[in-house]
Amino acid sequence: MSPRSNPTRHLQKLLGPEQVRTDHESRYTASMDNLRYSILPEAVLFPADEEAVATILRMANDTGQPVTPRGAGSATTGATSPVQGGWVLDLSGWKQLHVDPLSRMAYCQPGVVLSRLDEVASIHGLLYAPDPGSARYATVGGTIATNAGGLRGAKYGVTRDYVQALEGFLPTGEFVRWGADLRKFAAGFNLRDLWIGSEGTLGVITGAVLRLLPRPLTRKSCLAVFPGHREALLAVQQILQSGLEPAAMEFLDAQTLHCTLTFWQEKEASLLRHLPPCLQAAPATAAVLLIEFDGSEEATATDLRTVTGLLQDAAIGFATAANGNERESLWKIRRSCSQAMFTLGPRKLNEDVVVPLRKEAALLDFLEELGKETGLPTPTFGHAADGNFHAHLMFDDADEEASRRAAEGVDALMRKVIELGGAISGEHGIGMAKSPYLRLQHGDAEIRAMQAVKSALDPANILNPGKIWTSCEVHRLPRETVRLPWDH
C-alpha cells in the first residue's frame, strides 16, 4: 500500500492508534473551534515527539493531505476548523514549561496554557504580560499563531512582543529554529515574526521561548461612569495625554453595561451588593471606563489620585476598589459581559476591530446608528487605550431576515473601520470569519506578496488550507450547539 492511496491508514501503521485517532469523538472535538463551525477531519493526530511531527508533515507534504494545527481550539474565527478535511494536529498535550529567572525567559511547549505560564512566572516574581480573555484555556502555540492581544495591550503590547524564539517544522517536515533565547538577534531574515500571527499556515510550532517581565507589586482599580460613550472616550484621550499609562482601560457601552447588569441580577445576585452605588444608579445611556494601574504602591497611588482629579468633572460617578471584593466585582462585570450578551439574542457576530484613538467616538456613534438601521443590538466593549473594540451584532439565526441584516451590518462596520483608518482585526486574526474583509485591509500587491510567501514556504499548500485568503459567508455557516470548555 502506498501512502498516497490512504495516508491516514499508512500513518496509523507508522505511529500507532494512540497518536493517530479516527474515532468519532476525537474527530468531532477537533472539528471546530469557538466559531462552532464543524467539519470532521479524517483523523486527529497526537504526536508523541518531534520525530512524529516530522513524519506527519513529510507524509502530508508528499500526499497533499491538509494539516490543521490545533491548541485549545478557543479561536473565535474558525481558524482551527479543518475545512478541507485531512488531519488535525493536536499539540495541546505538549505541556512542558521551564522558567529561567535570570534571563527572565520561559521555555514552553505549545500546549502550555497561558494562565499556567503566568502562575509559574509569578513564583519567580515575574509576569507573562499578554492576557487574552481566553487565558485560562488558550495555549502558547495558539496564541502565537493568532498573535493574541488582551486588556494590557496599550501598556504591554501583544504576544508578538514577548516571543524571543520559536522552533518547529516547515510544512516539508524540516526542523527549524527562528530567533534565539537572547535579547538581541540580527542574523538573517526574521521568519519568527512571519510565523507569529500566520494562523498555522506557515509552520508548526513545537517550542517557544517567551520573555517575562518583573511582576508589578500592586494593582489598583477604579471605575468611572459617564453620561454617554462620547464623554467616556474623550476621557480616554485626556488620560493618555496626561502621561498616565493604565495597565488596562476597558470601555463598556450602554448596551453592554445594561445587559451585563441584567445578567448578574439573574445569575450572580450575591456579587451585586459589592457593586459601587454609582453603577447601580447609572442612567440608561451611561458608558463606563474600568481603569487599572500597576506598579509600586507609591506609583499606583499617585496614578489613582491623578486620574480621580482628571475625571472629576466629566464623570457622573466614580468609584475606586477599596478592597479585593470590590475589585473582583468591578472586573467580574468586564469578564462576564461577553457571555451576558446572549440575553440580547441567540447568535453573535463578534468583530475585534481597531480604530485610531481620535476615532473611537466616531466608531461608537456609527455602531449606535447601525443598531437603529438594522434593528439589532450592537453591544460594544473594548480596550480603549489601544483603540481595539469588540463590536457585536446580536441576532437570531433562525430568522433569515435578521441574519441578512446582521451580515450587512458587519460589512458596513468593516468598511467604516477602514474609512476611519483602522484594522479589521486587532487580536483574533482572520481565519474564516474575517476572510471576506481582508481585501478591504490590504491591496492587491500586499495580498500577492503574502501569497508568494505562502507558496514559497508551503509549496504543497498543506498547512491549514482554506483560511485567510478563501472568502466565506460566516453568518451562513451552520453553528453547532455544543458546550465548550469555556462556556458558563
Place this chain on the structure above:
Amino acid sequence: MSPRSNPTRHLQKLLGPEQVRTDHESRYTASMDNLRYSILPEAVLFPADEEAVATILRMANDTGQPVTPRGAGSATTGATSPVQGGWVLDLSGWKQLHVDPLSRMAYCQPGVVLSRLDEVASIHGLLYAPDPGSARYATVGGTIATNAGGLRGAKYGVTRDYVQALEGFLPTGEFVRWGADLRKFAAGFNLRDLWIGSEGTLGVITGAVLRLLPRPLTRKSCLAVFPGHREALLAVQQILQSGLEPAAMEFLDAQTLHCTLTFWQEKEASLLRHLPPCLQAAPATAAVLLIEFDGSEEATATDLRTVTGLLQDAAIGFATAANGNERESLWKIRRSCSQAMFTLGPRKLNEDVVVPLRKEAALLDFLEELGKETGLPTPTFGHAADGNFHAHLMFDDADEEASRRAAEGVDALMRKVIELGGAISGEHGIGMAKSPYLRLQHGDAEIRAMQAVKSALDPANILNPGKIWTSCEVHRLPRETVRLPWDH
C-alpha cells in the same frame, strides 16, 4: 533606445540629472559604508518622490539592474556597499517627521536621523528608545533595515519593538503598507517584521510609523570597578536577579578601559579631572560596569541605593555621578572607547556577538585566551544586561601574518559564540562582514526557507544583491582611508 541597453541613461532621461547622478564624487560617496569597502555604482539616485521610487524599481526589475538602498551609510558590515554595481538609492534626504503626542507615534520619512527624532519626541515629553551608538548619524530607514539595537536593549528592546507600520515598495515597484498606525493589528501575514532587519534586500522603505514612550523624568548613573571581568560579569547577574532593571549596563574590559584612558590623556585631558578617583587608581586587570537607571526621582534614587548595597563587597571602587559634569565624564569614556581602540592597531575587526547571560564570563575568558594565542589585542565592551558584546581584534593590515591571525581569530570567536548558545550578530546584521558565519547560525532548512522568501519577493534579485548569503573574506577586502562624517 530601450531601457535594457543603458538603464542609467534611460532613467536619467526620465528623472533628470538631479535625481540620477553619475558624477564621480556622488558615486564615490555612495560606494561604501563604515566598513570602507568601496565599489563604485553606475549612478546614485535621489528620488524626488514616491512615483520616482516606483519608476526606478520598475525599471531595475525589468532590466535586472542592482539597487542598493542607502541611508547615512553608517553600517559597519558593508551592507550598503553596492558590490554588484548598479544603482545606489539614497533616501537620506527624505527627512519629514511628525509626532502625534496622543497616540505616541512618530510618522517618519526614512532619512530622519535618530537623534533628531528623539529631539522632537522630547518636546512632547516622549522618548524614542532605540539608541545605537550611531544615533547622531544613522537614519530611521537604515536602522530599520538592520534592526539596530543599542545600550538600552535589555530594558527597552531594539528597533523592531518600536516599528508600528512601514510603507514602501516591493522590488517590482509596487507600493505596499505593512502594519498600521495602531497598537494592535492582526490581519494577514506580518511582512513588516520580515522587512525589518532584512538589510534592504526585500523592499524599499519610504515611510515608517514608530512608537514613542513617555520620557523618563530622571537618569542616574554610577560606575563600579572590579578586580577583573569575572567579578564584573557575576555582578551583572546579581543585579538582574535582584529585580533591578537598569536602562543601561555597559561593561568595559581591562584592555578597553586602559586604551580609553590613554586616549583621553592624549586628547581630552581637560575631562580627566572629572573622573572618579576609583577609576584613575584602577589596577591593570580591572573591568568596569557603567550603570544607568531611569524613571521617577524616587525610583531612580531607590535603584541607586539598591545597586550600591549589592555591589559593596564585589566592587573595588564605586562612584555615582553627583552632577552633570561627572555623568558626562562617565559616559564619555563609553562613547570614546570605540575610537580609542585604534591606539592598539590601525585595523579593527568588530564583532557584535551575543551570548546568554550565564556565558558572559566564558566569552571574556575565551577572548583573553584568544588575545594570547593570536598575539593581537582583543578589547571588548558591551551591553552586559542583554549579553551583546562588541569584541574586537586589532591588527595591522599591512602585516599579512597578522591579518591571517585576525581572520582566524574571528572564525574561532564565531564558533565559540555558537558553542555558547549565542548569536553571530546582535545589532549590526550580516551584510558582507558576517556572511561567512551565517551557516554557523542557521541550518540548511532555515537558509533555504529564507532564500525561498527572497526569491518569492524579489524574483529578479535586484535589491542589494551579493549580501547576507554571498560569503566573502572581509579581512582581505581593501579599505579606503577616508574621513567619514562620524570620524573624530
